[in-house]
Every structure is written in C-alpha cells, then in structure tokens.
Amino acid sequence: MTIETTKVDRENLLYRLGFLTRRWRQVLDSAFQSLGVTDAAWRPLLHLHHMGDGIRQKDLAASLGIEGPTLTRILDQLIVKRLIDRSEDASDRRAKLLALSPQGRAMVTQITAKVATLEHDLLSEFSDLEIDQMTLFVERLEKRLQETRSRLKG
Structure with missing residues (x-):
C-alpha cells in the first residue's frame, strides 16, 4: 500500500498516534518487568536522566504530566529502592532537588539498552x-x- 493509493484519513491520525503510543508503552512495560x-518507575528515571541531576521535583512532575502528590509517592518508592536521591534546594528549602543515584544510573543504562534494542x-x-520523514513530521x-x-491558554 502506497501513500498515493491510500485515502488520507486526517480525522483518525491523532487518535491512531495516541493509540500507537499507548501500545509502545505496553511493550516497554513488559520489557522492563525483568528489571x-x-x-511508574521507569518513566521518572528516564525523564530525570534526560533533564539532568539537580532538577526540581515540580519540574519533573511537569515533564511527566502528573500532579506533584502523585510524583511524591513514586519518588518515595524510588528512594527506598535507592534509585534516586532527593535533597533540599539551598535557594528555597521548600523545593526538592532530584538526582539519579549510582544504582539509578545503572538502571537507566539497562533501560536505555532495552529501549535501543x-x-x-x-x-x-x-x-x-522514511525515518527522517517521520521525524520531521513529528x-x-x-x-x-x-x-x-499557547493559543488556547491565551
């Protein structure tokens, strides 16, 4: 089936992309069970890895698209597993800074290796x-x- 012979279905494209994303996360969840x-655990670890150590907890929550209290519960579990460290921000004691622990870095290495495969x-x-075209499209x-x-917020 080629693009020229396929009817373009604009109405379902975003729905299908969303569905594809959910299925991809299911594949990842299955793959990470062995780890x-x-x-709830691997997404914050990867986001923290990409954002860098020393980020504020509220910034990680925004990146993940979840509420602060939900993230706090997840982070508490990751701290118990010794995958992340949480400290007070010297400039604002109410704010919490996050960093991957050495064990967290090792876990991210395993996660990213599985993702790459x-x-x-x-x-x-x-x-x-095709990959270049899709990347540009996305x-x-x-x-x-x-x-x-931005337009809807403004």
Whole structure:
C-alpha cells in the first residue's frame, strides 16, 4: 500500500498516534518487568536522566504530566529502592532537588539498552528516508500542538 493509493484519513491520525503510543508503552512495560521496574518507575528515571541531576521535583512532575502528590509517592518508592536521591534546594528549602543515584544510573543504562534494542527491532524495516520523514513530521506536529496550546491558554 502506497501513500498515493491510500485515502488520507486526517480525522483518525491523532487518535491512531495516541493509540500507537499507548501500545509502545505496553511493550516497554513488559520489557522492563525483568528489571523490576514498572511504568511508574521507569518513566521518572528516564525523564530525570534526560533533564539532568539537580532538577526540581515540580519540574519533573511537569515533564511527566502528573500532579506533584502523585510524583511524591513514586519518588518515595524510588528512594527506598535507592534509585534516586532527593535533597533540599539551598535557594528555597521548600523545593526538592532530584538526582539519579549510582544504582539509578545503572538502571537507566539497562533501560536505555532495552529501549535501543526494541527500537532497532521495530524500526529495522523502515528506510533512513522514511525515518527522517517521520521525524520531521513529528517535529512539525509538536510545534503546531504547542502553538495550539499557547493559543488556547491565551
């Protein structure tokens, strides 16, 4: 089936992308079970890894799209497992700073290795051109979504 012979279905595209994302997370959840981490655990670890140590807890919550109290419960579990460290912000004692512990860094290494393997497996049938086109499409879509969000807030 080619793009030229396929009817473009704009009405379902975003729904399908959302559904695809949920299914991808299910695959990741299954893969990470062997590491002993759940969706509630691996997502904050990866976000913290990408955002860098020393970020505020509220910034991590915003990145994950979850409420502060929900994140606090998750972080408490990650602290017990010694995967993250939480400290007070010297400039604002009410704020909490987060960092990956050495065990957390090791876990992120295992997680990212599994992700890389799964991504390679999933994307291996697509050409570099197709991947580049999809990447550009997603970047443009993200930009348009941000513009829409800003317009609706304003």
